Amino acid sequence: MHIYLGEVTYNNKVRPKKALGQHFLTDESVARRIASTLDGYKGTPVLEVGPGMGVLTKYLIDDAHDVTVVEIDTESVEYLERNFPQLHGHIVGDDFLKMDLDSVMGGKPFCVIGNYPYNISSQIFFKVLDFKDSIPCCSGMLQKEVAERLAADPGSKVYGILSVLLQAWYDIEYLFTVNENVFNPPPKVKSGVIRMTRNGVTDLGCDEKLFKNIIKTTFGQRRKTIRNSIRGLLPPGIPLPDLPVWGERPERLGVEEFVNLTNIVSELRNR
DSSP: OOOEEOOOOOSSSSSGGGTTTTTEEOOOHHHHHHHHGGGTTTSSOEHHHTTTTTTHHHHHHHHHHHHEOOOOHHHHHHHHHHHHGGGGTTTTSOOGGSSHHHHHTTTTTTTEEEEGGGHHHHHHHHHHHHTTTOOOEEEEEEEEHHHHHOOOOTTTTOOOHHHHHHTTTTEEEEEEEGGGGGSSSSSSSSSEEEEEESSSSSSSSOOOHHHHHHHHHHHTTSSSSSHHSSSSGGOOTOOOOOOOOGGSSSGGOOOHHHHHHHHHHHHHOOO
């Protein structure tokens, strides 16, 4: 579901499109709170995803951020071009998931913010991971269930693949919940606002490709113990060292434990 921020009265400026699942936020205080999540990054350029009619955008501009917006909805692009002369040259009518973000942002560090489409929110955060060395902060609103998953601690029922992959590189805060009744039309679920701040990690200390593969493999079989889910990544018949990790399930392991597991698997594969 693609959520766009808008005024209580729209005057048909941008038509909500059922195909995009557009829901307009009618509480501007929420827009202001979302914009304030980047208060610590006033000197860093900002890329806003899905600005719609620009209610979040206007608070970012008011807060003196250097804003570029990317919007796939052509009607919204036209509206922004007419109503936001401050954005001249900074409106990108494109698909965020297909863009080279470094090229769009001139190779400089930048923050990402938005009210993210629910149906592709995971893909958006995988995209952020691809550009993690350029993105010191990413914040915004998404489906509450997904927001909680990103910020979840090991042991939580909602802790999963994206939890580990993002927390390896970012500190994640769940900031606040947004109720359905402040949207027009109301979505069927609540929304949550998060902020991800780049941590100090520059090297995980393991094979990153194998690290991702292990996380996806083990969570893809999360009811199995690590011993059983990891077998397909190891040579047939290879004996496993006597370690407690083999009896664990993936949701019990934090980033450091997955890094250690990656190094163990790497060593076993190289024997």
